[in-house]
Amino acid sequence: AQKYHKVVQENRNLYNMVQDLKGNIRVYCRIRPVFRAETESVIDFIGKDGSLVVVDPTKLHKDGRKSFQFHQVFGPTATQEEVFKETQPLVRSVMDGYNVCIFAYGQTGSGKTHTMSGSSGGSTAEKGINYLALNDLFQLSNERKYIMKYEMHMQMVEIYNEQVRDLLAEDSSITKYPFASKSSFFSPFSDAISLLEIQGCSSDNEFALQNASMHHVVSITDVINLMKLGDINRAVASAAINDRRSRSHSVLTVHVCGEDVSGTTLNSCLHLVDLAGSERVDEAGATGEGLREAQHINKSLSCLQDVIMALAQKNSYIPYRNSKLTLLLQNALGGRAKTLMFAHVSPEGDSFGETISTLKFAQKVSTVELGAASKNKESNEVLELKAELESLRAALANKG
Ligand code: ADP
Ligand code: MG
Numbered sequence: 405a406q407k408y409h410k411v412v413q414e415n416r417n418l419y420n421m422v423q424d425l426k427g428n429i430r431v432y433c434r435i436r437p438v439f440r441a442e443t444e445s446v447i448d449f450i451g452k453d454g455s456l457v458v459v460d461p462t463k464l465h466k467d468g469r470k471s472f473q474f475h476q477v478f479g480p481t482a483t484q485e486e487v488f489k490e491t492q493p494l495v496r497s498v499m500d501g502y503n504v505c506i507f508a509y510g511q512t513g514s515g516k517t518h519t520m521s522g523s524s525g526g527s528t529a530e531k532g533i534n535y536l537a538l539n540d541l542f543q544l545s546n547e548r549k550y551i552m553k554y555e556m557h558m559q560m561v562e563i564y565n566e567q568v569r570d571l572l573a574e575d576s577s578i579t580k581y582p583f584a585s586k587s588s589f590f591s592p593f594s595d596a597i598s599l600l601e602i603q604g605c606s607s608d609n610e611f612a613l614q615n616a617s618m619h620h621v622v623s624i625t626d627v628i629n630l631m632k633l634g635d636i637n638r639a640v641a642s643a644a645i646n647d648r649r650s651r652s653h654s655v656l657t658v659h660v661c662g663e664d665v666s667g668t669t670l671n672s673c674l675h676l677v678d679l680a681g682s683e684r685v686d687e688a689g690a691t692g693e694g695l696r697e698a699q700h701i702n703k704s705l706s707c708l709q710d711v712i713m714a715l716a717q718k719n720s721y722i723p724y725r726n727s728k729l730t731l732l733l734q735n736a737l738g739g740r741a742k743t744l745m746f747a748h749v750s751p752e753g754d755s756f757g758e759t760i761s762t763l764k765f766a767q768k769v770s771t772v773e774l775g776a777a778s779k780n781k782e783s784n785e786v787l788e789l790k791a792e793l794e795s796l797r798a799a800l801a802n803k804g
Contacts, residue, residue, distance in 0.1 A: 429743045431770035436515035437480035445751040449795045461753040488536040495537040501670035505736035510748030511758040512650040512681030520678045557659045559616045560634040564652035568600040571634035650681045704729040
């Protein structure tokens with residue numbers, strides 16, 4: 405067992421070294437399929453190296469043709485498994501004591517929920533990162549059972565208008581565990597019970613949301629049941645307000661405690677975040693509730709941007725406290741934490757403006773990670789020429 409332990413430890417060290425070399429914030433871009441057959445895609449080129457060229461089919465924008473460079477780009481045909489495969493090492497590092505944050509960014513309808521939660525319909529192929537990641541953690545926990553004992557707890561909250569709501573609150577009318585009756589899922593969602601205060605945390609091991617209900621999970625079935633409950637509570641809450649779903653952030657957190665044979669313990673967490681839509685809301689037209697919403701979304705998304713930029717510049721002050729979202733994710737952004745951003749874009753021409761703005765933000769974030777001497781510092785011109793060269797080569801290869 406000792407020899408086995410040593411090999412596992414060595415593997416783990418190597419593995420984390422590779423992960424660390426890649427830096428702290430990774431950016432994967434994902435482009436969903438075109439849904440309207442008559443629409444031309446804005447995607448001109450996707451390189452295996454993470455390069456991407458978009459063009460404006462309507463020729464209305466000044467940024468008519470633009471190149472970007474990310475760590476990975478997943479095109480419209482990429483499967484959930486392919487996407488997860490590239491995410492798995494990061495997810496697994498939570499079992500080695502790293503805090504990990506994976507978040508999906510992009511305009512409404514660009515595929516954030518598809519990536520994180522999957523699309524309903526049920527077949528395994530459509531399961532999202534949330535399911536695949538948690539399933540993998542249980543698998544890893546089982547693989548390591550002779551050298552490590554793990555315990556996992558799950559929380560799920562929604563942030564809407566700077567209010568944090570427990571999606572797994574133990575309402576008296578909701579059967580907590582193990583969901584004796586199905587109909588209890590549909591019991592009314594009580595705000596009195598589910599609205600939460602949020603504290604900042606002073607150490608990486610502290611839970612920012614100490615008062616959110618914490619559910620011990622021992623199998624993927626437990627997780628599925630809790631995710632269902634969370635989704636239903638979210639649906640119930642959003643039924644009252646139009647578009648609430650796209651205007652709120654949902655955060656699924658898994659806390660991992662581990663103890664190895666020598667008695668050494670670790671505590672870490674994995675945040676899986678489906679962000680509110682990043683589209684700019686026409687504030688001129690919005691009044692009352694609508695305006696308040698728009699300001700809050702802009703606020704928490706722009707706070708997230710501020711935090712990421714402050715981390716990039718290695719500022720001594722990181723403005724985590726400016727929004728509920730960044731406060732909640734504090735221990736998994738920066739420091740020793742590992743962060744992955746999925747930048748989602750819709751390929752239709754009429755989304756071109758939002759697509760460019762998502763890609764520009766994502767590009768800034770990925771430049772962060774690679775630092776000063778990175779290849780991302782290459783001018784857009786060079787990137788564009790490179791991409792063009794590759795696309796010409798591909799065209800030649802196709803002919804040949
Ligand atoms: P968002 O959460 O960003 O608003 P959704 O994930 O709800 O967007 O996606 C919008 C629609 O597009 C959904 O019907 C979803 O099933 C579908 N969709 C998104 N991404 C993909 C994809 N990669 N492949 C197939 N369908 C997708
Ligand atoms: Mg969504």
